[in-house]
Amino acid sequence: MKKWIVCLAGCWTGCLLVAIPSRAQDLGRVRATIDTLCSPGMYGRGYVKEGEKIAARYLARRFAAIGLHAFGTASGEPYFQPFSLDVNTFPRPIRLKIDKKTLVTGQDYLLNAISRKGRGTGKVRRLDTLILTDESARQRFLQSKTKDQVVVYEQKHYARLVELPPDLLNKMHEAKALIELQNSNKLTASLSPSQLSHPLFEVKAAGFNPNAQRVKFRAYARLIAGYSTQNVIGYVRGTAEPDSFVVISAHYDHLGTLGRAYFPGANDNASGISMLLELAHHFAAHPPRYSVAFVAFGAEEAGLVGSKFYVEHPLFPLRQIRFLINLDLVGTGDDGLMVVNGTAMTPEFDRLSRINQQNGYFPTLSKRANAPNSDHFYFAIRGVRSVFLYTLGGIKAYHDVDDRPETLPLTKYKEVFGLLRQFIE
Ligand SMILES: [Zn+2]
Known part of the structure; x- marks a missing residue:
């Protein structure tokens, strides 16, 4: 080029x-x-x-x-x-820090168009993909706590996640924030006329440490x-x-x-x-x-x-x-x-x-x-x-x-x- x-x-x-x-x-x-x-x-x-x-x-x-x-x-x-x-x-500065690494807005991650505002710290919880298929994994997930956590899942599972029964989805949405890891190294932004119940970050998978422990974030969103x-x-x-x-x-x-x-x-x-x-x-x-x-x-x-x-x-x-x-x-x-x-x-x-x-x-x-x-x-x-x-x-x-x-x-x-x-x- x-x-x-x-x-x-x-x-x-x-x-x-x-x-x-x-x-x-x-x-x-x-x-x-x-x-x-x-x-x-x-x-x-x-x-x-x-x-x-x-x-x-x-x-x-x-x-x-x-x-x-x-x-x-x-x-x-x-x-x-x-x-x-x-x-x-998204009129105000956004922050996303994973363990000690502060990610760069736009380069390392985006806030999904449908995100709501939110701030805080949460323990990383990698979503167990067994919940897509296995009943006992689903029960374990339902009985666990997600409130203080940041739930991390891969983009390739998104289509199947949204088909989950409402109780499982609600459990996910109780998390402080969600992180969707982008399989390709490409972030693609869009616009939305509505908001979710929590912040949803899209992070390049290549830059995400699989052993990450904590996420600190601040997201501000205004629905007009x-x-x-x-x-x-x-x-x-x-x-x-x-x-x-x-x-x-x-x-x-x-x-x-x-x-x-x-x-x-x-x-x-x-x-x-x-x-x-x-x-x-x-x-x-x-x-x-x-x-x-x-x-x-x-x-x-x-x-x-x-x-x-x-x-x-x-x-x-x-x-x-x-x-x-x-x-x-x-x-x-x-x-x-x-x-x-x-x-x-x-x-x-x-x-x-x-x-x-x-x-x-x-x-x-x-x-x-x-x-x-x-x-x-x-x-x-x-x-x-x-x-x-x-x-x-x-x-x-x-x-x-x-x-x-x-x-x-x-x-x-x-x-x-x-x-x-x-x-x-
Ligand atoms: Zn366009």
Whole structure:
């Protein structure tokens, strides 16, 4: 990865100007957009210190500078479409010490999204996996005390643990805290609209001493009901059929903070937002036949909340959308480009493939069936013709503190931009 970056820093802009002289998106500007969205002052574009709102206001300023039109909404802010959600947050420092070793938040462990607050010290209790199968082990567990303990189990047993009878689960939940050891060396964070009855730490198994005796912890979690956030929406008016829209969408929110750590979200999805802004720049200067709406969704990471709200409260009738292209994770591309819902969008997929072939952007385009994995989903199930594009290969950082701008390669950025520009034109 490092090798790539060294190479890119030296030759990129030059190469690009040669490749597409008059229509190159500005890669300095792309990097600046991504750096800004990932900066500490955006707090991971989540719900602590209004990170999402800081990001949304930044986008509104960019939309205004580009000259996008706004749809009239109830909000005072011209491009904002407000909505609300319930979300669990981790605004204060978190500590986890196992025997004498203090673990690093984000690097060595995460607090599971559904954690409640709690603090204290507890004796380590490795969960006897016999309770999954053996009745006498279950009885022994039920008769033991878990109250002063921190129960430790392996992630691979999670699916079977949650199927245990309620009395066994309750016994587990009486513990001061739970530690789930992550089998892979990868921590993957998420968001939750609710809380458990105790803190639940996810710890990399590789860093956990199997003979550990004591755990000292402090976790603070705040469940916010009805947090007010927003989608950010603007458009370019079409020259021939302004009532027909192509929609370019991407989510700008991310996972926010975890105590002092935060999730920068460079690939997910500063990459997609930067692409949306580059397309907005291009089409504001060269309006196409149809109108183009640029929709930056909020609260995608919380479960596609912003796009679901939009589909239920569209700013113009959904039937006026000719096609929707959702961008989420477009910062790599070594192994190609995936078109989700491409299997159902045959004419559009064929057109994308033709443009791709003519320009040699990718060896081939991949396609798969629709899935609820990003903001195109609720549009697709409402019958709006739509696809979701993500690049394949490259960095492994995903929903972790390592999804940073410095290591985001933007391998096929100009190719994806060219493909979309030509497709829309
Ligand atoms: Zn994500």
